[in-house]
Amino acid sequence: MKFVDEAIITVRSGRGGDGLVSFRREKYVPHGGPDGGDGGRGGDVILVADPGLKTLLDFHYRRHHKAGSGDPGGRNNRTGKGGDDVTLKVPVGTVSTDTGTGEVLADFVEAGQAVVMCKGGGHGRGNARFALPWRQVPDFATPGRDGRERVIRLELKLLADIGLVGLPNAGKSTLINRISAAKAKVADYPFTTIVPNLGVVQAGGPDRTFVVADLPGLIEGAAQGAGLGLQFLRHVERTRALVHLVDASSPDPAEALAVVERELAGYGTGLASKPVVVVASKADLPGSEAGIDALRAAATERRAPFLAISALTGLGVRELVGRMATLAAAPAPSEMTGPGTEPQRRGGSGR
Numbered sequence: 649m650k651f652v653d654e655a656i657i658t659v660r661s662g663r664g665g666d667g668l669v670s671f672r673r674e675k676y677v678p679h680g681g682p683d684g685g686d687g688g689r690g691g692d693v694i695l696v697a698d699p700g701l702k703t704l705l706d707f708h709y710r711r712h713h714k715a716g717s718g719d720p721g722g723r724n725n726r727t728g729k730g731g732d733d734v735t736l737k738v739p740v741g742t743v744s745t746d747t748g749t750g751e752v753l754a755d756f757v758e759a760g761q762a763v764v765m766c767k768g769g770g771h772g773r774g775n776a777r778f779a780l781p782w783r784q785v786p787d788f789a790t791p792g793r794d795g796r797e798r799v800i801r802l803e804l805k806l807l808a809d810i811g812l813v814g815l816p817n818a819g820k821s822t823l824i825n826r827i828s829a830a831k832a833k834v835a836d837y838p839f840t841t842i843v844p845n846l847g848v849v850q851a852g853g854p855d856r857t858f859v860v861a862d863l864p865g866l867i868e869g870a871a872q873g874a875g876l877g878l879q880f881l882r883h884v885e886r887t888r889a890l891v892h893l894v895d896a897s898s899p900d901p902a903e904a905l906a907v908v909e910r911e912l913a914g915y916g917t918g919l920a921s922k923p924v925v926v927v928a929s930k931a932d933l934p935g936s937e938a939g940i941d942a943l944r945a946a947a948t949e950r951r952a953p954f955l956a957i958s959a960l961t962g963l964g965v966r967e968l969v970g971r972m973a974t975l976a977a978a979p980a981p982s983e984m985t986g987p988g989t990e991p992q993r994r995g996g997s998g999r
């Protein structure tokens with residue numbers, strides 16, 4: 649399935665129904681009492697987080713969503729039928745922003761969370777409402793109010809605990825395939841991975857289960873948009889920690905490490921200050937010893953934990969998974985800043 653992680657859609661809530669002007673018709677009574685009912689409320693447009701959904705693909709095919717209008721009020725004080733709400737399902741991890749104001753409207757962090765994007769227009773009031781002792785023949789009602797329209801941006805941020813970063817070809821996809829059931833494409837050319845892959849890793853026991861994201865390789869200039877990395881860097885914003893893979897058999901592993909670090913720092917949003925494990929990959933290859941030593945030294949300099957692994961032979965992988973599990977169990981950045989986790993939230997994300 650194609651991975652779509654951004655969509656822009658137009659949503660419009662329904663108009664409220666008009667209030668009715670009407671009088672009871674009774675024999676011999678020229679003007680019975682006023683009996684015009686209220687209009688029905690306009691329908692809302694609501695987004696709800698559905699755990700079964702993985703992409704925003706549907707929103708690329710349907711970009712306009714309109715809720716129903718309320719019916720006008722009826723005779724006999726009957727209230728018009730309310731307009732139908734439109735409920736749109738989004739994957740967990742979707743953030744919705746008003747493109748006009750930039751306001752974050754909703755941040756879907758848990759399944760079932762529902763947030764109104766556009767509230768339906770208010771209903772008009774029927775003339776029966778306006779009867780007063782000194783105004784027994786109200787010959788007016790109020791109209792329903794228009795719904796509102798919003799152009800909203802939906803962005804899907806993968807909710808992974810650990811992000812795999814590194815230059816293209818570092819062996820990220822090979823690693824995720826080894827430690828999870830992910831089936832990421834692996835090849836000996838750069839940019840094999842063009843969309844993020846998610847893998848669930850079971851490190852023993854349900855509380856030791858975590859999600860890893862394998863991302864497209866980062867290259868110099870990624871934070872400014874070079875390569876494919878930038879559009880996916882947002883996916884690592886919420887990870888608890890990064891595993892930084894460097895091909896130990898490559899010509900200058902320490903520089904490779906530094907290049908990617910600069911891109912993470914350049915992207916901002918705290919990526920560079922996340923806990924990181926420096927990993928020398930492809931440690932099975934002959935001639936990787938010098939690279940392993942250089943990376944170990946670079947990790948020590950940064951006071952970062954270091955491991956040499958081979959995703960091919962499995963060397964060091966079990967230990968790496970153990971470390972990932974421990975890091976994944978640490979509070980997520982979003983949990984530390986305490987975004988609302990209560991469902992039915994409207995308004996800012998709290999980030």
Ligand SMILES: Nc1nc2c(ncn2[C@@H]2O[C@H](COP(=O)(O)OP(=O)(O)OP(=O)(O)O)[C@@H](O)[C@H]2O)c(=O)[nH]1
Nearest residue numbers: 816817818819820821822835839840841865959960
């Ligand atoms: N010898 C050896 N080769 C490896 C190892 N891990 C990955 N490779 C090889 O390195 C190449 C790149 O591996 P990928 O897993 O596709 O690398 P990647 O980091 O996902 O690359 P991009 O998706 O392009 O960023 C492939 O040919 C792999 O077979 C390893 O531990 N040992």
Ligand SMILES: [Mg+2]
Nearest residue numbers: 820821840841
């Ligand atoms: Mg890859």
